[in-house]
Amino acid sequence: MQTELSRASLAQLDANDPLIRFRERFQLPEGVIYLDGNSLGALPHGAAERAAQVVTQQWGHGLIRSWNDAGWFELPTRLGDKLAQLLGANPGETVVTDTTSLNLFKALASALRIQQVDGPDRRVLITERDNFPTDIYIAEGLADLLNSVGAETGVSYEVKLIDSETELLAALGDDTALVSLSHVNYRTGAMWDMAAITEAVHQAGGLAIWDLAHAAGAVPVALNAANADYAVGCTYKYLNGGPGSPAFIWVNARHHERFWQPLSGWWSHQAPFAMAESYTPANDVRRFMCGTQPVTSMAMIEVGLDISVEAEMDKVRANSLELTDLFIELVETRCAGYGLELITPRDHARRGSHVSFSHPNGYEIIAALISRGVIGDYREPAVLRFGVTPLYLSRTDIWDAVEILREVLHTGAWQREEFTVRNAVT
Template sequence: MSTSTQLDRASLQAADATDPLASFRDRFSLPEGVIYLDGNSLGPLPIGAAERAAEVINNQWAHGLIRSWNTAGWFDLPTRLGDTLSKLIGGNDGETVVTDTTSLNLFKALASAVRIQQQDAPTRRVILTERDNFPTDIYIAEGISDFLNSVNAETGTHYEIRLIDEDLSLERALDDSVAVVSLSHVNYRTGAMWDMEAVTAAAHKSGALIVWDLAHAAGAVPVDLNGANADYAVGCTYKYLNGGPGSPAFIWVNSRHQGRFWQPLTGWWSHASPFEMEESYTAANDVRRFLCGTQPITSMAMIECGLDVALDADIETVRAKSLSLADLFIALVRQRCGGFGLELVTPENHAERGSHVSFRHPEGYAIIQALTDRGVIGDYREPEVLRFGLTPLYLSFTDIWDAVEILRDVLEARDWDVPAYRTRHAVT
């Protein structure tokens, strides 16, 4: 869709009439009167997910009881869902499991990568990440580094975190001290996207392994981990994959590393023979070695509903509409909300952005609260960033028009300028 001319709602209605993804909106339960621009933080409820959870609770648990670990396939759910999800990220069967949280899976991936480098290149002791990465990604890297330094205090072996930023580029930061590069494919705040293939190649050329966080990419942009020759990847299922609040995350490990995959969270579910109850640990010889403990089956079961929807949608079509929605959103904000101090922080180049658009404003938090009360739900991230997820499966072009009209009203009338909208909630 061209945004070079003055836009109107009628032309957007015409675009909606020919949208190949329009029917997917009926596969989600969305409240009346709400334009939901926060699927990049929590996806909406897929049709059938509540019934799936009820089946697990009212039948498999209530009647099957413990037998359901076998009869209902509970035990194999992490690997079965992993194989399904793998299709969305360029993985093969046996390379992905759905389990634990993104943070725990990142810990596992970093621990494994560091262990391999300890064996192959022991002088490499730097974990390289981005200053603007999602905070938990930095915290986990710091935790591993601190732990390794504490247990190696007597030997003087020292691990450190190196942060790339405007003053230190990735190219300059990569040297023969870097063991692991840990990056988010799409930045959580700005929506900026790395070139996965090029960055992976650069990391490997320098001798480093790479871990990709796909939390803001999986289900939103085309991802081909094997095509990019990546080493590890992690991500969540509750954003663009619509798995439900706090639904289990995933970890992907390239098959070339699986025989050497190690991490210290050696729980019984990753044991080669968990029900032999052996005294010492022997890792499973397949993808199950990425697991740790007993899985949250009810939450995990709902993930399948979101994955089914994602797999039914052609990702290239999803990507094309995502870019069109974002181009439209940016153009309309410029045309209709100019002069109100909104500063675009998302790259305009298609190859450099994911599926959300962000603007900075000194009163960003209050503006988001006012929008939410008007039925336009986005979210806020420090510092001063209004973040809008543009999810193609349930958003229309007229939704974008209507959302920007409400944003204009809020800015013109200064509806945000009341004390209640400045009071911070626990979750922003």
């Protein structure tokens, strides 16, 4: 007989959950239920101390010697190898560096360069219309740059936007250079079948680039098993690296010798301190970098990364699915009749680790929730987004958050004028 769903029954499940111990590894404000780890992860205990160590000891006392003595120079590749454990990647394929946007530019440029040799008539870049905006902007910007340079030769690159898997498969053809998709959609939480899509792209002669910003640390990722070509992503969401922490880029080993990028900064040089007059790329993963690395923020990444590796992704994924199922069930039963419409897939195989509902007054409702200590976020158009991070969220947190949502809707508290004022960051 199934136990009746109640806060008490959920508390009992929490008490026996092997992941509950990780909650103590994060600094969470009293009276706050944090459902925005899909946008900015919580602060891990030890991260501030790590930053202080870099600043006061390594910089303060070690000064420039710390590039060698404290291992600053190796940080990008060392963190990349550690992150690879969560990406289904091999050592030497991943580097932590720059931003997601810059890394995507590198990956796109590299893929197009390869296609110039293997398929010179392949000049169509396919991406999802509902992809994260920067992914579209970067692709369009690169296409515009190439078209302006090649205007006299008649060479023309095109960014083609698709709205569904059916449209994607229909769009693949002899002109396809690459397909660039987010593994988990930032707005809806919908997840692509990476292996199946990559295979279809390859059969059409294209290359597959994956944005893992809403996947890394939240869902199982198997880049090499899927035979993907490139991947990029950030470290400040589910990996809890800190606001604006450096991103990462992964390149399948089969492309390493062919990897080319126009951002050929000195840190990607084979011998940066030879100060050579001409550029020779490093013969390993370091060729994916560009300029001098931000050591303090990069050092903090390791604290959250260590927690994610320790937690084991299969357990995190199991809890994520259970908690998102619970959130959907509670909202649909306890908040019925208030106009919330689920836009996140119910199918586990197609769902990431955040749940989104649409509502005409989504911004106001989220603002009202935040004022009550339930922190989610809002995305245009009319989307309430709730991130579920099993490392520091419990079943009772989900119950309490939905109860506050129900009260906000039932009382109409969201209609207060103060909640209509838009913040710069939503």
